[in-house]
Amino acid sequence: MSIRERLSRSLSVNNEGPNKTLAAEIVQTADAESINELISLLQDEHTDVVADTLKVLEMVGLKLPALVGPQAEQVFELLNHPSNKIQWRAMCVLSSIAHECPKFLEAHLPKxxxxxxxxxxxxRDxxxxxxxxxxxxxATTPGxxxxxxxxAPDNQLGQYAEKWATVITPEDVADLILxxxxRLKDLHHPSHQKRISRVLKKLHKKRQ
Known part of the structure; x- marks a missing residue:
């Protein structure tokens, strides 16, 4: 079977099972040929095929980013796709390989x-x-x-703050605390307030 024929929607499967199986096999063998075949499918006229392809690339990227990293430009082009689903799928792939292509992503930060x-x-996530x-x-990432x-919407604020707080450098702590x-003053939901309060407590410890 071709790579296209093994994608979930090609098999009329409404879950990610076949995509996960395919990704696991590609990772296990570091199969660059299959990656090239997946990249060619990004131009497919069927949105479901493109979406499945991106999902496989994301799962490979999370396990073996070096295999997908060289294809960042082809994935990036899909940020111009008219479908929101394709755009966020492409962003998922890019985030999975970001450590492999920092200079490329830096050059394309405006988009x-x-x-x-x-x-x-x-x-956004x-x-x-x-x-x-x-x-x-x-250099521009702190700002x-x-x-x-x-x-950030209240629902996302805690997640973003927590993730940054785990890797933040000392020179940026004060700005994030501020x-x-x-933001804490304007949060109304108790769970949001508690989450940000916990992050602030950790950040204040970093300043000591």
């Missing part, structure tokens, strides 16, 4: 930020993962992350 602003919650992968090596924290303390 990534644009898609984050206009896309789904999933798109994985955009933040990309920024965190580039942090702190890329970009602070902006995301400042503008924004979180200001």
């Amino acid at each position: 990534i930020l644009e898609v984050m602003d206009n896309g789904t919650v999933i798109t 994985h955009g933040v993962k990309i920024l965190l992968a580039l942090y702190p090596a890329i 970009l992350l602070l902006d995301q924290i400042q503008r 924004i979180l303390e200001n």
